[in-house]
Amino acid sequence: MSNKISETLTFECETGNYHTFCPISCVAWLYQKIEDSFFLVVGTKTCGYFLQNALGVMIFAEPRYAMAELEEGDISAQLNDYKELKRLCLQIKKDRNPSVIIWIGTCTTEIIKMDLEGMAPKLENELGIPIVVARANGLDYAFTQGEDTVLAAMAHRCPEQNTLLDNKKVIQQDSTIQDFFSFLSLEKKEETRNNSSIKSKKHPPLVLFGSLPSTVASQLSSELKRQSVQVSGWLPAQRYTDLPSLGDQVYVCGVNPFLSRTATTLMRRRKCKLIGAPFPIGPDGTRAWIEKICSVFNIKTKDLEQREQQIWENLKDYLDLVRGKSVFFMGDNLLEISLARFLIRCGMIVYEIGIPYLDKRYQAAELLFLQNTCKSMGIPMPRIVEKPDNYNQIQRMRELQPDLAITGMAHANPLEARGINTKWSVEFTFAQIHGFTNARDVLELVTRPLRRNNNLENLGWNDLTKKEKQIKFN
Amino acid sequence: MKLAYWMYAGPAHIGTLRVASSFKNVHAIMHAPLGDDYFNVMRSMLERERDFTPVTASIVDRHVLARGSQEKVVDNINRKDKEERPDLIVLTPTCTSSILQEDLQNFVDRASTTSNSDVILADVNHYRVNELQAADRTLEQVVRYYLEKARRQGTLDQSLTKEPSANIIGIFTLGFHNQHDCRELKRLLQDLNIKVNKVIPEGGSVKDLQSLPKAWFNLVPYREIGLMTAIYLEKNFGMPYVSITPMGIVDTAECIRQIQKHVNNLIPNKKVDYEPYIDQQTRFVSQAAWFSRSIDCQNLTGKKAVVFGDATHAASITRILAREMGIRVGCTGTYCKHDTEWFKEQVQGFCDEILTTDDHTEVGDMIARIEPSAIFGTQMERHIGKRLDIPCGVISSPVHIQNFPLGYRPFLGYEGTNQIADLIYNSFTLGMEDHLLEIFGGHDTKEVITKSLSTDTDLTWNYESQLELNKIPGFVRGKIKRNTEKFARQNNITTITVEIMYAAKEALSA
Missing domain, CATH: 1.10.8.550 (Proto-chlorophyllide reductase 57 kD subunit B)
Incomplete structure (x- = not known):
């Protein structure tokens, strides 16, 4: 097996046996994000046990999600799916009264060909609550792509933008207000002029898509506001009832690299214009993201470079720790390309980027950015491995001996026992990593194993497996 | 369809994988979609395993769905055979892939012809049994497979060991304090001059299974797993078994007496008498008997508790509370609905009510109604207790990282009696603390500090x-x-x- 590192980006698809979380895990963060929602996962005991164990979430007092557990009678079609789902949804309506019920289809509903999309509109009418269907199954998707299926389904439910009418109204209103103010003192006049100069740059509506904690979402909105870009809405919003308006005048831009289906739906079905930018992860990514949005709106960025520089200054202590260190991404949450690009910019060397699925078109800007970053940092291009084989990866890692492996939870302890520092990839899914402000949090995570091991270095207990096992390394 | 928020026992394949990965040098292949292999995460994280979990998912994706697995499963079995050189490869579907109704037995037969390892298909109905039942079934299947193989090959040696000996059956990965219990059981048997022949499945080798019948008897500490194997061995090899859980002073003694009976049935001349050992341990080595007579425990009188867990632990703890510590058990229950009859028989007369359900909300409502001073339950009851402000001692799986302590915490045997007494005592708000709380209104000084x-x-x-x-x-x-x-x-x-x-x-x- 060759571990040669090439000069250009190489892609390969190993189509191996790899471990990642099931896409239904998106429920864990989406139900918190969309406060008036209820998620109903239609699946088997296996699905339920996964949610309960791998994410340890179901235990809380009043979860706004549940399993519709399929039993033998459902599988063998002795029971009527529609009646069963209606019974469950009536109970949910009675107990929780959500604004929307989101049915999460699973592998099982795919296999038994349960017609969730066909049943939803009928039940929606009967129940008087919108029912959104997302097929977050493990046959087609990996881990974070579950969010993609939900957002793509929700994109169909966003109201239509009445652009022409709305625009006119806004302009008229603006001018009347300005007229009114012109009667006031000089100072005020000056202010209005400033205002109007901003208004004159008024750009078409911009909707951002991707689920972020509300603090992070407002941080990104406020970064854009500094550049006089107004965000007119987010998909998803804090409440289902606040879904953004979409239409052919609306520009959309993603904040997460795993939302290719949502992007396609927004473009093809809702006729929105997609801004293809690198993702706002790390100061470099955030700047590139803002720059791209501004360039589409013909807005000249203001102090953006200084802003990025200032963030890099703040990261100095961490950069000293990571510079020259090597990292290996086993591949898990599809954030890998963006994280790798940021870490390369921080001075790290990335040997391999494993990733469950790569949409080269949706990630085009990010991939180009990765390539340019490698060039400007003068380091070799990492090898990108789609659907990696974890067993082979571990063999490669044994040869490369990276300073850090970013890996799924199942491999962390065994790798640590073999003297390879690890960080759970899932932490990057749940931590706040987007935007300028949170760049530090990414490095906080990345450096934690390095710092921990620096503290323990002198003890000399780095290898904690028995010799015979070590030869085998698996 | 069932509206479910949480479950006590997992799906069947988890039980199968727990048994397979407990054996040494056994690899399991899951025929499952992406994401169904979270067992690897559970085992690696909870047991803090240093080695990679010997479970590989042969992924069912859209292609497999359209065209069938074809060579994929067979290839993966052969591949693992070469990479890991295991003694045995166990193939299992999950709830999801079992509906595909692919002929997995056929894959196993085909793979067997090329692979050096033995290959079997775990024979479990994924919609009818839960994790515990599947574990019990899989263990029996593996044992049966190797004993029948040995019998066919004429390598089966049924002669008993010279000294009295026992197999311990049912210690396995992700079990509730199983590792500690196993150590304590070995110690107990050693004290009785009984050799441990084999411990299965944890740490056992499938190659050694053919020497199981050499033991004088089988010891099955937990009802949930091992009983099927013990019954198979009794039926086919005439091996007696002891299934009294040695938890608590009374039942540990009872278990030892059963052992004595079986040993004396087989011993040629000098009969053994374990009564002096039981007496010595009960009154002087274990602190639990003395503890329940001591002044501290006076304050437990009249306190009310609720117990919930798997059948083994819930029954044993109920009996300890009522019989050995004089605590009133308001209600006891288990989620092992398949074992209801046995459970009722065991706790009859030791509690006011019995509840068998796998619905945690029912358990929560029961606790709220009874308002006990303490709960002894699973991690779920601990959560219920938090919400109701009632202390809870965890006595049974479903497991949590907290149930894998680094220190020695057995529940079985005489050291187990000490651990349980500590757990029970510390779960109640007790004695002087009770009075002081009343007099001074607690220790809560939060407001002042703020x-x-x-x-x-x-x-x-x-x-x-x-x-x-x-x-x-x-x-x-x-x-x-x-x-x-x-x-x-x-x-x-x-x-x-x-x-x-x-x-x-x-x-x-x-």
């Missing part, structure tokens, strides 16, 4: 920043508020906006 720390502030938070502050989780909100105000003062800012908050975060974290 007051002394709070400062009258000249800073104002605008509406948006207040909203933003409220979004921050409670446990760090105070810190962030203080840091932001400090930053504002340093920069002569009087009104705090959202932008100031972010700026403060950046400045202070730098």
Whole structure:
């Protein structure tokens, strides 16, 4: 097996046996994000046990999600799916009264060909609550792509933008207000002029898509506001009832690299214009993201470079720790390309980027950015491995001996026992990593194993497996 | 369809994988979609395993769905055979892939012809049995497979060991304190001059299974797993088994007496008498008997408890509470619905009510109604207890990382009696503490401290920043508020906006 590192980006698809979380895990963060929602996962005991164990979430007092557990009678079609789902949804309506019920289809509903999309509109009418269907199954998707299926389904439910009418109204209103103010003192006049100069740059509506904690979402909105870009809405919003308006005048831009289906739906079905930018992860990514949005709106960025520089200054202590260190991404949450690009910019060397699925078109800007970053940092291009084989990866890692492996939870302890520092990839899914402000949090995570091991270095207990096992390394 | 929020026992394949990965040098192949292989995460994280979990998912994706697995499963079995050189490969579907109704037995037969390892298909109905039942079934299947193979090959040696010996059946990975219990059982048998022939499945080798019949008897400490194997061995090899769980002083003694009976049936001349050992252990070595007579335990009189867990642990703890510590058990219950009859028989007369259900809300409602002074249950009851402000001692799986302590905490045998007594005693608010709480109104001085720390502030938070502050989780909100105000003062800012908050975060974290 060759571990040669090439000069250009190489892609390969190993189509191996790899471990990642099931896409239904998106429920864990989406139900918190969309406060008036209820998620109903239609699946088997296996699905339920996964949610309960791998994410340890179901235990809380009043979860706004549940399993519709399929039993033998459902599988063998002795029971009527529609009646069963209606019974469950009536109970949910009675107990929780959500604004929307989101049915999460699973592998099982795919296999038994349960017609969730066909049943939803009928039940929606009967129940008087919108029912959104997302097929977050493990046959087609990996881990974070579950969010993609939900957002793509929700994109169909966003109201239509009445652009022409709305625009006119806004302009008229603006001018009347300005007229009114012109009667006031000089100072005020000056202010209005400033205002109007901003208004004159008024750009078409911009909707951002991707689920972020509300603090992070407002941080990104406020970064854009500094550049006089107004965000007119987010998909998803804090409440289902606040879904953004979409239409052919609306520009959309993603904040997460795993939302290719949502992007396609927004473009093809809702006729929105997609801004293809690198993702706002790390100061470099955030700047590139803002720059791209501004360039589409013909807005000249203001102090953006200084802003990025200032963030890099703040990261100095961490950069000293990571510079020259090597990292290996086993591949898990599809954030890998963006994280790798940021870490390369921080001075790290990335040997391999494993990733469950790569949409080269949706990630085009990010991939180009990765390539340019490698060039400007003068380091070799990492090898990108789609659907990696974890067993082979571990063999490669044994040869490369990276300073850090970013890996799924199942491999962390065994790798640590073999003297390879690890960080759970899932932490990057749940931590706040987007935007300028949170760049530090990414490095906080990345450096934690390095710092921990620096503290323990002198003890000399780095290898904690028995010799015979070590030869085998698996 | 069933509306489910949480479950006590997992799906069947988890039980199968727990058994397979407990054996040494056995590899399991799951025929399952992406994401169904979270067993690897559970085992690796909870047991803090240093080695890679010997389970590989042969992934069922859209192609497999359209065209069938074809060579994929067979290839993966052959591949693992070469890579890992296991003694045995166990193939299992999950709830999901079992509906595909692919002929997995055919894959196994085909793979067997080329692979050096033995290959079997775990024979479990994924919709009819739960994790525990599947574990019991799989263990029996593996044992049967190897004993029949040995019999066919004529390598089966049924002669008994010279000295009295026992197999311990049912210790396995992710079990509740199983590793500690196993050590304690070995110690107990050693004290009785009984050799441990084999422990299965944990740490056992499938190659050694053919020597199981050499033991004088089988010891099955937990009802949930091992009983099927013991019954198979009794039926086919005439091996007696002891299935009394040695938990608590009375039942440990009872278990030892059963062992004595079986040993004396087989011993040629000098019969053994374990009574002096039982007496010595009960009265002087184990502290539990003395403890329940001591002045501390007087305060337990009249206290009421609720018990819930798997059949083994819930029954044993109920009997210990009622019989050995004089505590009233308001209700006891188990989620092992398949074992209801046995359970009822065991706890009859030791409790006011019996509840068998796998619905945690029913358990929660029962606890709220009974209002016990303490709960002895699973991690779920611990959560229920938190909400109701009732202390809870965890006595049974479903497991949690807390149930894998680094120190020695057995539940079985005489050391187990000490551990259980400690757990029970510490779960109640007791004795003088009770009185002091009444007199002084508790130790809660939180309010006073907050007051002394709070400062009258000249800073104002605008509406948006207040909203933003409220979004921050409670446990760090105070810190962030203080840091932001400090930053504002340093920069002569009087009104705090959202932008100031972010700026403060950046400045202070730098």
